[in-house]
Amino acid sequence: GILSRKMSIDTYNGSSMIGMIGKDCIAIASDTRLGVQLKTIDTNFKKVFKATDHCLIGMTGLATDVQTLASVFRYKTHLYKLREGEEIRASTFSNLVATTLYEKRLGPYFADPIVAGLEKDHKTGKIVPVLATYDLIGCYQKCSNFAVGGTSQNMLYGACESYWKENMEPDELFEVISQCLFSSMDRDCLSGWGAEVYILTPEKLIVKRLKSRMDQF
Amino acid sequence: PPPMECIFGLVGDGFTLLVADASARRSVFLYKQDEDKIFPIDEHKAMAVTGEPGDTTLFAELIQKNLALCTLRVGVPRSPHATAHFTRAIMAENLRRSPYFVNLLLAGHDKDEGPSLYYLDYLASLQKLNFAAHGYGAFFILSLFDRYYRPGMSLPEAIKLANLCIAQLRLRFVISTPAFTAKVVDTDGVRMVDLKNEGVRMVDLKNEEEMVVVEE
Numbered sequence: 001g002i003l004s005r006k007m008s009i010d011t012y013n014g015s016s017m018i019g020m021i022g023k024d025c026i027a028i029a030s031d032t033r034l035g036v037q038l039k040t041i042d043t044n045f046k047k048v049f050k051a052t053d054h055c056l057i058g059m060t061g062l063a064t065d066v067q068t069l070a071s072v073f074r075y076k077t078h079l080y081k082l083r084e085g086e087e088i089r090a091s092t093f094s095n096l097v098a099t100t101l102y103e104k105r106l107g108p109y110f111a112d113p114i115v116a117g118l119e120k121d122h123k124t125g126k127i128v129p130v131l132a133t134y135d136l137i138g139c140y141q142k143c144s145n146f147a148v149g150g151t152s153q154n155m156l157y158g159a160c161e162s163y164w165k166e167n168m169e170p171d172e173l174f175e176v177i178s179q180c181l182f183s184s185m186d187r188d189c190l191s192g193w194g195a196e197v198y199i200l201t202p203e204k205l206i207v208k209r210l211k212s213r214m215d216q217f
Numbered sequence: 218p219p220p221m222e223c224i225f226g227l228v229g230d231g232f233t234l235l236v237a238d239a240s241a242r243r244s245v246f247l248y249k250q251d252e253d254k255i256f257p258i259d260e261h262k263a264m265a266v267t268g269e270p271g272d273t274t275l276f277a278e279l280i281q282k283n284l285a286l287c288t289l290r291v292g293v294p295r296s297p298h299a300t301a302h303f304t305r306a307i308m309a310e311n312l313r314r315s316p317y318f319v320n321l322l323l324a325g326h327d328k329d330e331g332p333s334l335y336y337l338d339y340l341a342s343l344q345k346l347n348f349a350a351h352g353y354g355a356f357f358i359l360s361l362f363d364r365y366y367r368p369g370m371s372l373p374e375a376i377k378l379a380n381l382c383i384a385q386l387r388l389r390f391v392i393s394t395p396a397f398t399a400k401v402v403d404t405d406g407v408r409m410v411d412l413k414n415e416g417v418r419m420v421d422l423k424n425e426e427e428m429v430v431v432e433e
Contacts, residue, residue: 040359042336062340107313
């Protein structure tokens with residue numbers, strides 16, 4: 001790049017992401033910057049994708065691998081639907097993500113996904129939120145409160161730890177996840193330039209585009 | 218290879234303009250100043266390529282020929298969206314085998330999509346944009362576009378903006394790139410455009426009078 005600094009693959013494009021569990025709902029928020037080291041290419045880059053109607057997957061890390069993995073997961077979930085006759089469940093999908101990443105154990109995809117979904121427990125009928133985070137080779141980690149990822153990960157941990165609480169309704173969840181993302185994203189030069197928040201409830205998926213600080217900070 | 222070669226493009230009202238610098242250089246040598254880096258892919262698509270010397274032509278021709286084959290098979294040309302994703306897929310597939318060190322801008326025109334511009338870098342990160350640039354020149358050009366670009370510019374306005382970028386590079390970029398080629402993609406197809414960049418011209422070395430440059 002133009003500055004002589006050692007390039008790190010996971011900070012090449014820049015990203016920030018949070019997944020949070022609420023009361024019968026789940027939210028995932030990400031920034032929308034596509035950068036090449038310190039140059040910003042676009043402020044409208046999609047990092048969160050729909051796996052099914054009840055499951056979202058957001059990926060941080062190298063942009064090309066985020067796009068490749070989005071295709072891979074689309075391919076796998078579509079084939080699953082053709083074979084099994086029904087859409088893949090969120091918990092099954094979260095397992096699929098781990099195995100897909102481990103398939104490339106010796107030459108991994110440089111992306112860290114966060115899976116956020118809702119499923120109905122077939123015995124009790126209750127809505128169970130599914131939130132999982134992974135490292136680049138698929139270390140599956142189920143989260144019971146929030147999951148964070150990206151270049152501003154450390155700052156996100158602090159913000160989420162302070163403001164997350166149990167049983168938040170969708171409106172409050174949206175407020176909390178947005179504020180946590182903004183406060184960390186605004187301090188990270190590699191992520192920011194706008195945010196997208198997805199709130200998944202049993203009835204619908206609400207997508208909001210937010211205008212954050214439109215500068216490098 | 219160091220990103221000294223510069224390509225940029227913008228989407229206007231019913232057209233996409235692609236501009237590429239016309240120099241072919243290796244280390245300290247400048248081989249030629251009339252190199253055309255913008256390849257017509259299809260009747261309504263063009264691709265400006267920059268990067269590793271052999272890979273650029275190879276990759277551009279690979280896409281050109283594969284798309285011609287697609288069109289022969291299917292009967293209808295692929296949309297710019299499909300072409301961009303096809304190109305990305307080839308690059309991504311080869312990324313972990315034998316990567317193509319090519320940065321490119323794909324410009325297309327479609328009945329449904331209208332004019333479009335796709336940015337694709339050598340790692341196969343794809344993004345549809347209103348304006349984009351590659352190379353060191355991008356650091357200057359993107360700032361100028363941020364300030365002066367408006368959606369739906371006419372072709373004369375777009376050419377004026379392109380000339381402004383070229384003038385800025387001449388003024389502030391350490392590598393001298395006097396010559397640029399430009400192509401425009403619209404409903405009529407892909408055609409060459411004369412940028413008429415005033416004051417920027419190639420020196421005719423056979424004409425001895427030209428060798429003496431007097432700046433007033």
